[in-house]
Amino acid sequence: MTANVPTADATSAVVARLSRLDRFLPLWIGLAMVAGLLLGRVVPGLNTALEAVKVGGISLPIAVGLLVMMYPVLAKVRYDRLDTVTGDRRLLISSLVLNWLLGPAVMFALAWIFLADHAEYRTGLIIVGLARCIAMVIIWNDLACGDREAAAVLVALNSVFQVLAFGVLGWFYLSVLPDWLGLSGEALTVSGWDIARNVLIFLGVPLLAGYLTRRQGERAKGRTWYERSFLPSIGPVALYGLLFTIVILFALQGDAITSRPWDVALIAVPLLVYFAIMWAGSYALGRGIGLNYERTTTLAFTAAGNNFELAIAVAIGTFGVTSGQALAGVVGPLIEVPVLVALVYVSLALRRRLFPPERSVPAGRPEPSDPVGRPGPGGRPR
Template sequence: MAEGKRLDFFERYLSLWVAACIVIGIILGKLFPGAVAALSQMEVSHVNLPIAVLIWLMIYPMMLKIDFSAILRVGDKPKGLFITLFVNWVVKPFSMAFLGWLFFKHLFIGLIGTQLANEYIAGTIILAAAPCTAMVFVWSYLTDGDPAYTLVQVAINDLIMLFLFAPIVMFLLGVSNIVVPKDVLFMSVVLYIVIPLVAGYLTRRILLHVQGEEWFNTKFLAPLKPVTILALLATLVIIFAFQGETITGNWFNIILIAIPITIQVYFNSSLAYGLSKLFKVPHTIAAPGALIGASNFFELAVAVTISLFGLKSGATLATVVGVLVEVPVMLSVCNFCNRTRHWFPLSVRNKA
């Protein structure tokens, strides 16, 4: 990664924390089955209330970071944006659906069976159907990306997600012969995308107007950063408390799920990076674009799979595996982008 730049403590060891949550969750599930069962019954209309609160604590701070006025700069350097949108919405969900079908329905079917194959496909499709939001800023920073342009890419992707996430998920799951309750999916979109996005937008606008940008960033937004990570880890503990029996009996399945997810990350990042080089996009835009096209909004994916398929489902497990592999794989992509900076001539590195 760029010289002198490192992830902070929580982000640097996120995969380690996730692995620890697996162990803690399994232990708690075995030691306190009654308490875990009580948590599972706290539902309203297929929404688990403790999980919903934790998911909100994850997603709301992310939405606060998005400056939607950046969309006004959409006409600046459009090639990088078009490449990102092409990879995110035309290639990524469909390539993941294909890889899921190939690995789970064919290569691994003898190891996992038809039911788990369908659930893993569903989870990986939902994982790939929403582009990353918060972590993109970290990846952009580590590759010396253009922060203003990264903001434009994230803002536009979030708005597109409002309209395309549910239809893409429904289409791809339908093609895979997986039944999805439409009302539950759309409620998940409203609950985990629309409401946090609107709340984040209004909060940001009001506080910036009343208190100013410096206060907003240092006094309000900064303290919320660890809340997001802690809420994610708490969510994973609960999920793995429910998944304990499944994991201890089928721990090898986590490795199987990680294989197509990892392949898809490298495929989409390579595609976005290659297209950027082909169309002479500056490296400060090409590198973040490759990372946006590869990473996932796993917080949203976890929430939606829980609402659609339940805490104990293979689909939920698949999205959690996505969290487990995300950080080390994305760091390797960051490293590759930094090592290949010379592929982009000086004449186009900062060219419009």
């Protein structure tokens, strides 16, 4: 049996060994979205209670969910391998171009094509396009068996550029470019410090915790114990954090989404097109420039995902919680979550078609590049 092309029987055996959480993940995510929407509609005062305490401008429960979600995945990163990523100029340059040149431009174009007569929604979508993903993409990349070390580097790179470029790009795409094209524009006031604070909290804290955990764990009991015993024990926590975050996020915005279904559908169309263009284009680029499956997958998910937490916070802070811009930001995760979950499965299917193994590996033996086996989404060794 080859390394990445399992037979039907082997595939069934692998699926049978997955935990119930892993096997039915799309179902759990769908139920979490529905539960959040229903909570937001039927529980009086829930929004006020959830928004009562904030961390970095984000509701405390969401902040906790994000930190819990990201820590286990960042604890899996092999930090001694990061130099193999930073030396890959094809990957780094491609990611910067996709995230900071192509991504915002594509969203700007789609917002004007589909929402030319809906100024508030159009502006909200453009803000979503400017907020490059630094959080949930870690989960999607891990589920699709992408390169964890590459994801950590690209997310860190996005974070730096987000602090430096978000406000400038907001000014360009919402004020300067529309004027040049003879279109109506809007002003966007964004605090660079607020963005930097969010990056430090929601990336810096789990990144530092993950690094220290791996360093101390390997120093105390060795890498084999750390990856075969410790990581499987904390692996499911990431998915629990993801589901909790989704429930709270949709509970906060449940009323806005369910009370304006046609507007949600209107905003959803350009978002669907955006995710398809960015993911497929990035995947094709990775394949075209000779990246392996893991790094092609990481490039695609880091380019297609967006930091909807930041986009919602900016839209609410600038235009108000009941604004159309805020609604557009809220619709972002409503579309992004199920679409990127589906793309995880698309990516895994393309792996067998586009990235055939270079040689056979006996069944049950881990890849040479991963001597102790790579944990699956819930932390179980593959």
